[in-house]
Amino acid sequence: MHPTIAKVTARIIERSKASRAQYLARMDQQQADGPLRGQLSCSNLAHGFAGCVGSDKYDLKQLNKSNIGIITAYNDMLSAHQPYATYPEQIKKACRDAGSVAQVAGGVPAMCDGVTQGQPGMELSLMSREVIAMATAVGLSHNMFDGALLLGICDKIVPGLTMGALSFGHLPTVFVPAGPMASGLPNKEKAAVRQQYAKGEVDDDALLEAESASYHSPGTCTFYGTANSNQLVIEAMGLQLPGSSFVPPFDGLRSALTDAAAKQVCRLAQQGTGRMADIYSEKSVVNGIVALLATGGSTNLTMHLVAMARAAGVIVDWQDFAELSQATPLLARVYPNGQADINHFHQAGGMAFLIAQLRAGGLLHEDVQTVAGEGLELYCKVPTMVDGELQWLDGPQVSGDETVLRPIDNPFQATGGMQLLSGNLGSAVMKVSAVASEHHVIEAPAVVFEDQQSLDVAFRAGELDKDCVVVVRYQGPQANGMPELHKLTPPLAVLQDRGFKVALVTDGRMSGASGKVPAAIHVSPEALNGGLLAKVANGDMIRVDAATGELTLLVDEATLAGRQVQQPDLTGNDFGTGRDLFARFRTLLASPGIGASALLK
Missing domain, CATH: 3.40.50.2300 (Response regulator)
Known part of the structure; x- marks a missing residue:
């Protein structure tokens, strides 16, 4: 071992x-x-197999x-x-x-x-x-x-x-x-069409055609x-x-x-x-x-x-x-x-x-x-x-394709697919297996958003054409249920392809679709619950370092102490699409680091 x-x-x-x-x-x-079926009353048991047909009802009645x-x-x-x-x-x-x-x-x-x-x-x-x-x-x-x-x-x-x-x-x-x-449309081609769409180079019909050929x-x-x-x-x-x-x-x-x-x-x-x-x-x-x-x-x-x-x-x-x-x-x-x-x-x-x-x-x-x-x-x-x-x-003794699956003595890299990041911004995880080594360390000014739709607007307006650490906050479990933010992937990938140093920092999720852009996700504590993420301002320098596991807001303590948190109006998260039924339940969700569950201690 x-x-x-x-x-x-x-x-x-x-x-x-x-x-x-x-x-x-x-x-x-x-x-x-014991088998609790045998301890049910006759009425309970009769209800339990009333809907059965054929031999199933007889077999359940016999309890054998x-x-x-x-x-x-x-x-x-x-x-x-x-x-x-x-x-x-x-x-x-x-x-x-x-x-x-x-x-x-x-x-x-x-x-x-x-x-x-x-x-x-x-x-x-x-x-x-x-x-x-x-x-x-x-x-x-x-x-x-x-x-x-x-x-x-x-x-x-x-x-x-x-x-x-x-x-x-x-x-x-x-x-x-x-x-x-x-297998449908190759993933590389699907991703390329998504980035073309983000840049406005193809229309809805082309994007839908690509997505339909992928998920088919x-x-x-x-x-x-x-x-x-x-x-x-x-x-x-x-x-x-x-x-x-x-x-x-x-x-x-x-x-x-x-x-x-x-x-x-x-x-x-x-x-x-x-x-x-x-x-x-x-x-x-x-x-x-x-x-x-x-x-x-x-x-x-x-x-x-x-x-x-x-x-x-x-x-x-x-x-x-x-x-x-x-x-x-x-x-x-x-x-x-x-x-x-x-x-x-x-x-x-x-x-x-x-x-x-x-x-x-x-x-x-x-x-x-x-x-x-x-x-x-x-x-x-x-x-x-x-x-x-x-x-x-x-099973096979050798891989059928070492571009996909390798033996233990010839891995793609010596370490696994994830990295824990920590620093004054809290704790986060990053999926590093998809991120090229030259993008493992990003230090750049913050551009702050409080919903994912605003990022798309800024991207289309050219406001993100620069080195930046994109901060998308108030996306944690108690703020809005911690949604996945896949919609951010194509525009951020476009920025990276344009030669800019770019990273994402969020208390939301990116999930299995975390790709080539370094993304410090699941930031805990979340912005709504006292996380320093709430105090980040546009232009603040942030260091995201997947090599050393660092996630640091490079702003002195005195400056941060003088900042007041201006929490956005989150009441819109409580209604529509069934969210009203979950608004109170959402307040019970724990930190991602302990499972983000409302059911377990």
Whole structure:
């Protein structure tokens, strides 16, 4: 085991000792209470299987078969989740074949951040994670279930499902992915059209044509954003079947993997093993973080993994991420960290090659439980159809394309994809894997905005054609729900291409689409809650240093002490697009560094 991985893990275990013990004690008690379906009154139980048909009703009445609860995030507007339409009936059949029963326990909302980018609805995005967690708990609260299958892929859905399911951690639980869409317009071409649009060189029709050619069919978006980062991390943590993350929808192998996931959770339920509480351990959390860092994954996971872990009594923080990143080499380049998409990653060797290489480097804990059994050996194998049967065969020994995926002894860079920044402006994270080394250090005057729309106006007016650190504040959790600010990427990239030194500093998010412009995001404390970001004035010098991890406002203390904070009118964030229902909830959101959750201590 790499000494840094071992040291950070030991620190997490010690830090989490009390909270982890309390969590496991609660799960032990829930398990000791037994299959609660058998303790329901006759009236309760009759309601529980009244909607069943055929043998399912008889089997549930006899109380002698396992019942698997399906929590689904299906809707057919979200391309990644559209394939889930047929999964419940398929899963029910697979569970019957395995001598069990399955019921859809509940549905959870699943919003598409791609649709809401730059729109008021994006201000509900982060909070939708909390809603999903609570909805998951509501679905499983009927106490009808011996195991669970979680159908979800995208940004807040997987973290929310995880947080909710961990409240039922005494149950064996398996995630069921659906796979990415086929590769469309290459990401480099899509990004070029976006920048042309930002400069006014192409019109709406051209932009829509490019976007439609990129996002063109059912399945997960193919760039390496939060959705695909979720899949990679969940597999690395052993919460879904080996090699299942990136098999395309509507493929025979995908169908076989779905059947296998259903039968596996039935097997675990029948055996009384494979509790989610035991799989989701301190060591599996570290494995997930290492896999994220080794591939330059989404910065959203710096919040989600913290919140998810806390739901299991495991306390991790950004310092853990920073130290793990220094020990973890970057083995993959997938857009926006490179030109390849997630299908190219999969074809180059994918998860099997990645896990094998991280194991070879002593970067993953082997003594972990997974939904497939003990250890990670099976996660180095590739699911394959052989004579109509699903088998796991030995994974590749060499990368199929070293421009996309590399071995441990020839990484793209010696350290991982993220950097922790700190200084008088607070703490922030930066996705450095996509940023060229010549842009790692930016010291320039601040240009301050208090909403993302104002930046676009200034860009179009030519007011940003200079070296600058763009500050977009009052975008934190309590100010407006911490929306993602992808709309800022094209204009800032244009400025960089024009030869200007440019960086972004914000208490908002950029997520998996953080690209070639250095962006210090998730700044904490946020401007609304006493963060020094609120006192930054136009022209102030700011230093953003990804090499040393510095985020400093270069203004003397006396000057800052004399400045009064003029908070903007934020009441407009409380209404429209459903925001009125979340206004009070938003005030409960914690700092990003501890997961930005309203549900967890």
